[in-house]
Amino acid sequence: xxxxxxxxxxxxxxxxxxxxxxxxxxxxxxxxxxxxxxxxxxxxxxxxxxxxxxxxxxxxxxxxxxxxxxxxxxxxxxxxxxxxxxxxxxxxxxxxxxxxxxxxxxxxxxxxxxxxxxxxxxxxxxxxxxxxxxx
Amino acid sequence: xxxxxxxxxxxxxxxxxxxxxxxxxxxxxxxxxxxxxxxxxxxxxxxxxxxxxxxxxxxxxxxxxxxxxxxxxxxxxxxxxxxxxxxxxxxxxxxxxxxxxxxxxxxxxxxxxxxxxxxxxxxxxxxxxxxxxxx
Numbered sequence: 191x192x193x194x195x196x197x198x199x200x201x202x203x204x205x206x207x208x209x210x211x212x213x214x215x216x217x218x219x220x221x222x223x224x225x226x227x228x229x230x231x232x233x234x235x236x237x238x239x240x241x242x243x244x245x246x247x248x249x250x251x252x253x254x255x256x257x258x259x260x261x262x263x264x265x266x267x268x269x270x271x272x273x274x275x276x277x278x279x280x281x282x283x284x285x286x287x288x289x290x291x292x293x294x295x296x297x298x299x300x301x302x303x304x305x306x307x308x309x310x311x312x313x314x315x316x317x318x319x320x321x322x323x324x325x
Numbered sequence: 326x327x328x329x330x331x332x333x334x335x336x337x338x339x340x341x342x343x344x345x346x347x348x349x350x351x352x353x354x355x356x357x358x359x360x361x362x363x364x365x366x367x368x369x370x371x372x373x374x375x376x377x378x379x380x381x382x383x384x385x386x387x388x389x390x391x392x393x394x395x396x397x398x399x400x401x402x403x404x405x406x407x408x409x410x411x412x413x414x415x416x417x418x419x420x421x422x423x424x425x426x427x428x429x430x431x432x433x434x435x436x437x438x439x440x441x442x443x444x445x446x447x448x449x450x451x452x453x454x455x456x457x458x459x460x
Contacts, residue, residue: 193433195437207356218353221342263431274428293400293407294403295403299328301330
């Protein structure tokens, strides 16, 4: 039976921020949150689960689209209030907009610049751009 | 004059989570938060500023230790409620414990395993292990 390390969920009212990295490229794919159940299921099932603030419930990433995240390594930060996941991203793209990373917009002196291209059309995957992958 | 992109500060009561990456190695160094002032100062000064939840005030990373973070690139996520900084980390170590990354503890089946070694002795830098670098 696996040991589930204790995290400081109380600082943000029951959730902790999570950073998710593509284990092959090292690229930061997304930032999301976990509640205690998402943390336990991520560790026991080896598939990333998060907590959706907008829907107030646990969220298995890729449940609709098939773009699940297979967890390869998990790290806990120095004061146990933040988590880093290194994952294999099924389908290549983590973002509900179709981009590989949610962080595809760079800040420039004149505003935001979009880098790269979408790998899929979210309207075809979710039926609307917003999709249920959206945190 | 630079354009400061608008972020969704309201979801977490005035702060947004920030992921900070070493621009040379790509390693995730830390996860912290920014309020609006920290966001503005980070962009205008090019030095990472955060918001300390424990001290309820803005926090210039490295102000005591000299281990400041020089910002090379800034990204905003798909729904503008999270920030990614790519930085040059002065002194090599971002964590107040002396480790390069705050995420130096890996989850194993039997508990947390510490990877690597501290690059400095926090007691000598801050006078106590906790230091003022601690979020």
